[in-house]
Amino acid sequence: MRIKTLSSAALLATTLLIAPASAEDLQFTLINDTDTPIAGFFVSPASSDSWEDNLMDGGYLDAGYETEVLIEDGLSTCAYDIRASFTDGETLEDYGLDLCDLGSYTFE
Template sequence: MRLSTILRGGIVVACTAFASGTALAEDLAFTLKNATGVAVTEFYLSPSNVNNWEENLLGNDTLSAGDSIQVTVADGRATCVYDIKTVFKDGSNVDDRAINLCELGSYTVHE
């Protein structure tokens, strides 16, 4: 199944930002490319300073081999550096650490 957009993350409460006088972080958007011969069934992003994986951004969907999608992370964080875990349909997985997604603008999955 080809996905057009993924939007996951925390809820940003605008009144909190007004009360504290701080600006909200911008959403992080990038293109996720599957350059493998296997479908991606799970895709996790966690800020590098977090010690566990956050939710699977694909949910119940998959990213077919050779496909790409636009990912938007609206978690209210002001970070660009994420650890990434990709799980494939065959059960294998790949982890990448400390990837600056703001600089790259895209992330390509390789086995």
């Protein structure tokens, strides 16, 4: 099971990092320090009233693993909201994060 999870995390990281980062792109490490896999991960500008697409797109990030996230939305803002949905149905959200200065984010 962990091998499949690690492959999914590696695939997610590869998918998110295909294009070279530009000045507007934001990159950080997403860490799942919970006991439950993350099935959905959403990032939206803080000014938005809705969540953007699921960055996991059918994959998941197992408990105890991390992956690199690259946001290539071309926006000049640094303020974003994030949301994770877990395989047990729980959802955690955090608002108004400065992703320009954020090197990593940990769900605990």
